[in-house]
Amino acid sequence: MLNRRILSAAVAVISLAAPALAGVNLEFRAASQVARINDTVSVGLYAVYTGSGSSNISAMDVLLQWDATKIQLLGNVNNGPYSWLQSNFPPDSGLDGLNNTFADGNAKYTALANFSATAQAIPAGLLVTTLQFKALAATPGTTISIPLTLGANSRTAVYGNAFPGEDITGTRGTANVAVCALAANGDMNASGTTNGDDVQAFVAALSASSTLAVDVCPGDFSGNHVIDSADVPGMVAALLGL
Ligand SMILES: [Ca+2]
Numbered sequence: 001m002l003n004r005r006i007l008s009a010a011v012a013v014i015s016l017a018a019p020a021l022a023g024v025n026l027e028f029r030a031a032s033q034v035a036r037i038n039d040t041v042s043v044g045l046y047a048v049y050t051g052s053g054s055s056n057i058s059a060m061d062v063l064l065q066w067d068a069t070k071i072q073l074l075g076n077v078n079n080g081p082y083s084w085l086q087s088n089f090p091p092d093s094g095l096d097g098l099n100n101t102f103a104d105g106n107a108k109y110t111a112l113a114n115f116s117a118t119a120q121a122i123p124a125g126l127l128v129t130t131l132q133f134k135a136l137a138a139t140p141g142t143t144i145s146i147p148l149t150l151g152a153n154s155r156t157a158v159y160g161n162a163f164p165g166e167d168i169t170g171t172r173g174t175a176n177v178a179v180c181a182l183a184a185n186g187d188m189n190a191s192g193t194t195n196g197d198d199v200q201a202f203v204a205a206l207s208a209s210s211t212l213a214v215d216v217c218p219g220d221f222s223g224n225h226v227i228d229s230a231d232v233p234g235m236v237a238a239l240l241g242l
């Protein structure tokens with residue numbers, strides 16, 4: 001206990017001496033996405049070091065919150081460069097029960113580093129894991145957030161390894177997912193019909209490689225979430241009423 005007090009005092013002194021300590025931000029990429037109902041939406045969770053060089057990560061708990069009427073968490077895919085000892089949604093029924101079901105719009109993700117080689121957050125961002133959601137209902141945009149706390153026991157935290165419980169949590173990002181109401185129909189100007197008036201907006205979206213929902217929803221015939229040349233045949237067919 002005494003040791004903990006000394007440690008706390010030391011940490012307090014260090015904090016006073018260096019108020020702008022670098023930390024590890026949690027970011028979602030892509031931060032803005034467009035999907036159609038029943039699509040799987042992949043959202044990368046990144047650990048971004050705000051200092052120079054890298055920062056050791058021994059573990060992290062990341063709380064997630066979303067609108068369960070619009071999207072549904074399916075789980076995570078571990079496709080990052082670091083091989084975690086654990087990277088999943090462990091049962092927490094004895095605590096706040098956030099992982100009892102994903103249908104209520106919250107969950108707690110946990111990663112534990114290997115003891116032999118800790119994970120390294122870098123300024124460019126370490127892909128921690130990829131979260132997968134299913135698009136359920138049309139919306140111009142719904143937010144996935146990382147609350148600091150949920151329930152009585154659950155807290156978002158990134159831990160270093162300088163000493164047990166070293167908290168290096170920085171900022172917590174958000175992601176926005178738009179879910180299209182309709183299949184692509186070429187009605188770029190939302191007039192209710194597809195005709196010559198939609199050509200100009202389509203060409204503008206094409207040359208901008210638009211990923212905006214207002215363009216992708218009516219104009220992404222190829223289904224890759226961007227207006228590109230692969231959408232031209234679909235647009236032409238829609239204009240011809242085929
Ligand atoms: Ca139109």
Ligand SMILES: [Ca+2]
Nearest residue numbers: 222224226228
């Ligand atoms: Ca496309």
